[in-house]
Amino acid sequence: MIPAAQAEAAALLRRLAGADPVETHISAVFVGPDTVWKLKKAVALGFLDFSTIKAREHFLRRELAINQPVAPALYRDAVPVTRAPDGTLALGGPGEPVDWVLRMAPVPAGDFLDAVAARGGLDEAMLDAIADAAFDLHAALPPVPGVDAAAALQRVLQGNAAAALAAGLPPPRIEALAAATRGWIARLAPILAARAEAGLVRRCHGDLHLGNLCLLQGRVTPFDALEFDEALATIDTGYDLAFLLMDLGYRVGRAAANRVLNRYVARSGDAGLVAALPVWLSLRAMIRAHAVAKAQGVIQGQPYLDLAEAMLTPPPPRLVAVGGLQGTGKSRLARALAPALGAAPGALVLRSDEIRKRRAGLTPEQRLPAEAYAPEASAAVFAELAGQAAEALRGGHAVIADAAFLRPEERAAIEAARAKAPFQGFWLEAPLEVLRARVAARRGDASDADAAVLAAAAARDPGPIGWQRLDAAADPIPAARAALGLNRDDP
Template sequence: MTIPADQAPVAALLRRLAGADPVETHISAVFVGPDTVWKLKKAVRLGFLDFSALADRERFARRELALNQPHAPGLYRDVVPVTHAADGSLSLDGEGEVVDWVLRMAPVPPGDFLDNVARRGGLTPALLDETADAVFALHQAAVPAPPGFDAPAAVGRVLAGNIRDCNATGLPPAEVAALGAAMQARLDSLAPHLAGRAAEGRVRRCHGDLHLGNLCLWEGRPTPFDALEFDEALATTDIGYDIAFLLMDLCQFGQRAAATRVMNRYLARGGDFGLLPALGFWMALRAMVRAHVEARRGGDGHRYLRAASDFLRPVPPRLVAIGGLQGTGKTWLARALAPELGAAPGALHLRTDETRKRRAGVAPEARLPEQAYAEAESQAVHAEIMAAARLALAAGQSVVLDAVFLDPALRQAAEAAAAPHPFTGIWLAAPLDLLRARVAARSAEGRDASDATVAVLERAARADPGAIGWAVLDAAAPLPAARGMLALGPGDRA
């Protein structure tokens, strides 16, 4: 990659200021200094953008600042002119004619970009939850598309562009054609659903390029940055398509369990289960984007074409319900099984504790008062997770239900929700002394969605659950037995 000749003097100035050569893409050059980063937009005209005019480079630099600064305060600083003085010298924000514009940012250590965090195995559960929360907050703040927005047509244009770009970068024409036809058929079937989501306000001015490399640790928190600034139409999309890039990227990094966790945390925060019918399609479309981008870079774009086909391929869904007293490890087992079940990125994990918090309008770890556990509210919580399970199964996504399930009627409701798909019920059991210790420790930590105390456990232990028709597993080591029941091994993920 090269910087246009007319911008060579500006690049030389920025190289001196940074003390290093730039990191280049086909549209920008980023000069990273010890305490400042300067981003120069290349004066190029490509099929999808035009930075050739000075006024446009200023406009897009300011747009990039406006889009990203609210979510990354301090990371994005300002936009300054490069000026040409009468003596022929160039300077930043000096006297004389403006010859270019640069965006000033703070430097981020290379190891703090989430793609590098993933490479070193640093995507902890807490970091994944915080990442999902950051994306959820970004989408909550995003401006909805105007009324009448034609979502199916917009997605159709994106698909057509990706087919064209895959062909232009030399990817196998027959595979591109077959994938394109399959994608178009899926889009045709999804069109009414996508239009309905637009009418609900699910289409918004999103980030637009939300892969792992465009998330970093800033002031200790995962932070989205580098939102797509040069194409409002491309960035105005369904929030499900926006997060699908992150989920696809995690899967391609070999981090399917991380993708499952991010998906489930995101859905636990907002309850947007309506994104599930299109999720495989959206992940496939994001894989097509990455296929031609990688091919243009000289990388292995073909593997992303294969991934796109895999994301489209239906996998028969199933429902697994996990019950037992507080402290038996229902959530731990659900999270272990969910990545191994069904279509990518894994099973929908529906937890009553998280559903109750969402209904109350608070974060999963917030504490709720006793009245939030009144019988009427508990019935509403269970009705909601059953409805979400049915929706997910109809969309082709497997489900793991995670609840105490003391009431036999609730266990029957779980089995009924699965029909006509396969159902497996698991009941976890452990000595009461062990459960007391676990619940007491969890309550002391205060970092879990469960509000259960030892007193709550004691009351539940005195209740009669009736005959348990589900498989009863030792809560001390349930995973191997559960995998055996589901005919799953560590490598059996679909």
């Protein structure tokens, strides 16, 4: 409900929009045919204080400053609601300001990504675009030095536990969850500190879920970044991403979240983020649990609390390698297996083709010149692949390594990355004529291999193959799932 002190301003905006507002506990959004007006409610809720005109002006301007660079077509300006000498209200008039509003462009209701997800519209291309939007957002942000990331997470936990109890969620479960989370954060403190030192703590979006992404001029665009608490938004980029992964996993399924995770890592190279994913995902689910419980009731918040608890008991890591000639379907198999393996949202897929493109500063779909495939360049790619696999496994996360692995030393290096984790290697095989047809039909893929590359690779002796051979002319997925002990009900 809009506070009584803002009733006149709300009436003006209602007339301009020709409709009642869409309300949250802190805002009222008036959606007109060609303009949207966002009014911050005059409320003080402990974690924010919009009770004065000065505060509402400040935070509206801050919201504009944070979001306009990312979504310039959406965010227009901040304007005062003024009172004329005759007592009437207007927007941007010469009189004294009585309130402030953020002026924005309208977005069709069906173009918000939570709505797209609800109608089943998040296909592979859209999921890749979501990951690219998150990567582009984070890549443009400068590091924030001097942040104790572990201590900051402990403060987030403390606030969320208090909010969960206030929302009526069961105290024994909240207390147990908080204790387990504190233990995780303490164990992760050295990793979190190293990530902060590496520049991965930034002034992020802070509220990056599907409802705060939209299609704008055909592009996935983040909006409505958290503006009222700099500490809550000055976080590890992986924690920012985790809200999106949690939301995707809950709303759409683990496979969707897994694809976004792997596309993000393919673009960023940040394989190390998976070590903290259990606690980050749990905290994000806990946030949603108490928010939903407060708004809709304890029963509605319960599934998110279940999820928060489940995130803190991940299965042990394992390493899977998928090798074979170009066109055997290695990436298809890796992507099919990944959601079912290991901790949420499934295995990290490390693909040599994507690593090679990132090292050259390109997106996965951009083509590289022939010199990028020189022996020394390939050696560097495989060294990075093995190093990232080892890092993720040490962090407790499952990995699928996707590469041709045509040389014995490449296979030996990836096997050595396993340390103590279980290992399974798959070698895909199919007749050369089948592979030629598949390579010729490729479009928009990270692999640059053509018929000549395939012919050269097929003529090379790969040495003895100790990995399980799978028939890639047929569908190798059932045999691979059986070899890994995956159940029919696994993702």
